[in-house]
Amino acid sequence: MDIFVCIKQVPGTSEVEVDEKTGVLKRDGVDSKMNPYDLYAVEAAIRMKEDKGGEVTVLSMGPPQAAEIIRESYMMGADKGALFTDRKFAGADVLATSYTLAQGIKKLGNPDLIICGKMTTDGDTAQVGPEIAEFLNIPHVANVKKILEIKEDSIVLEMDMPHTVEVVDVKLPCLIAVDKDIYQPRLPSFKRKLATKDREIPFYSLKDLDDHDEMKYGLNGSPTQVKKIFPPKTNTDHEIWEGTGGELSERLFDKLKELKFI
Known part of the structure; x- marks a missing residue:
């Protein structure tokens, strides 16, 4: 069984600056990790390979440092990987991201199954997987909690x-x-780290894809634009009240009225 897994590198912290002009996250210099939901996708693919045989290929779109999560997938048991990286891919919304990954999948081959994590922790849209399927004109199922059976021509x-x-x-x-x-993701193996340290991670850019139209990628290909984005304000102000139950309930009622909650 030929399985592709789409993975993404996301910030490892919530303390991320935002580019005020483009509305996208400033990822340079920020500690990053594999999107947690993608760990479940990689684990599911490896277990299916162990059960039915075949090959697991992981692919990602991102800056060159995103190769780190492909290397991590190798340490979990993935067989191949590919990174689609180009400045012209930067700033992509879910539509442009999905189109780029769909073109990348076409570049790499015709898998029997594509697995994605439910969503990413830096976007929370849960749209990229279904949109990839639409671009590839294949059926898709979201919110998968169990894989019950793998048949010869269906799942x-x-x-x-x-x-x-x-x-x-x-x-x-x-x-x-x-x-x-869906499964408990396995830890990266140090033994596999040594065995795969020289394994190739091919990089592909826009010129390597069949569709070279720059207006379909990155900010150019993104019909949705973030108008404003900002970190939430933190408020640590607090009061400590003392008194009887009746006194405290009356004071709480007055406070809620003052704040116009009631």
């Missing part, structure tokens, strides 16, 4: 809906977006 999944849990049988090739706790 049976349990998906967590808002009010129900549904079981679906989806034809391959398809894309699935897995939720957290």
Whole structure:
């Protein structure tokens, strides 16, 4: 089974500056890590490979330092990786990101299955996986909490809906977006680190893709623009009240009225 996993490098801290002109995060010099949801996706792919055989390829779009998370995937058990990196990809919204990754998948081959994490912790949109599937014209299933069965030409999944849990049988090739706790991600292996330290991580830029239209990538290809973004204000002001239950409840009522909560 040929499995592709889309992963992303995200800031390892909430203390990230924002470019006021573009509305995007300033990632240079910020400690980064693999998106936590993508760890579940990588684990799911490796377990499927161990069960059914095949190969796991991880791919990401980002700056050159994003190769670190591909290297981490190698240490977990992934077989191949690729990084799509180009300044013309920078500032992409979910649509441009999805299009770039879809073009990258076409560049690398025709997988039986594509796995994504449910969402990223720096965006929380949960849109990239389904949009990749739409660009590739393949079925997709989001919010996957269990992989029940892998058949010859389909996969049976349990998906967590808002009010129900549904079981679906989806034809391959398809894309699935897995939720957290589908499996417990394994730790990177030091033995695999030594074994894969010289394994290649190919870099691809816009000129390597079939579609070279710059208006479909990065900020140029992003129909949604962030108008304003700012870190939340912190307020540590507090008061300590003492008194009887009746006195405190009356004071709390007066305070809520003062703040116009009631």
